[in-house]
Amino acid sequence: MFVRVASTCALIATALLAGCSGDQHDARLQKAGPNPSLEALLKVADAEIGARKFGRCAACHRINPGAPDLGGPNLYGIYGRPMGRNSPRFGYSAALRDAGGTWDAPTLDAWIADPARRVPGTTMMFSGVSDPLDRADIIAYLQSRPGPAR
Template identity: 50%
Template sequence: MIRLFRTAALSVLLMLALAGCGGGDERAERLKAAGPHPSLDALMRVADPDEGARVFGHCLACHTIGKGELDRAGPNLHGIMGKAVAGGSDRYGYTVALSSVGGHWDRATMDRWLTSPQRFAPGTKMTFSGLADPLSRADVIAYLEREGQ
């Protein structure tokens, strides 16, 4: 009886694990379409803003993205693309570390920030360690672009 229960439990766990793999084929196809060792431009051509929204869900603990929404522990990110680095929100108190970077949020700058905020602006108070996966970063950038319109 115990052995039967263990076998059934393992089967259920295996089914749940496989169910969580949905989208893996689509992701593999997107990566294949981007080519070997894809550039950011190539990844942006296959980026999925809906997948970016899913990844951005982790950011919602500190950031809002809706037009006119208030800042949280981090600034509201609606329309951030194209704005000055450390200039997305008039109400938010940016660190000197981020303010000293200069420039504007374009795809390449956002990609560097999402890779490692601490390397991008040493001393920033952003505690997020970064997104190692280049396709996930492209997806988030596509989402930020879509939501900023």
């Protein structure tokens, strides 16, 4: 009897915690529509949620004005900047410096999904974020940290 009650309580607690995550991932994904485009995902993306998801990036990156570079460059103000040029102090790989392009939403989406596929030869050792809404949330967060006008 005790085992059954404990199991039921554990299941209820798990269901409640899953529903109270504050992320509303499935609801936001459904709102984006079937097979959503990046544009549709960005419409339901949440910068605050992206800030939490950026935590996995924070081991190597900071995103504050004047913060030091770590294993990766400070990403403050990266959105809209040329690839491989955001931090004058960081030693970007030749592959990233030579990749061309700017850090816009499609470029960031491809990079966050799989850095080595987006820029072969990059030195960034990160397997990527597979969930497209998680990537959109992180992009929304990066967009919310625009840095000074350039």
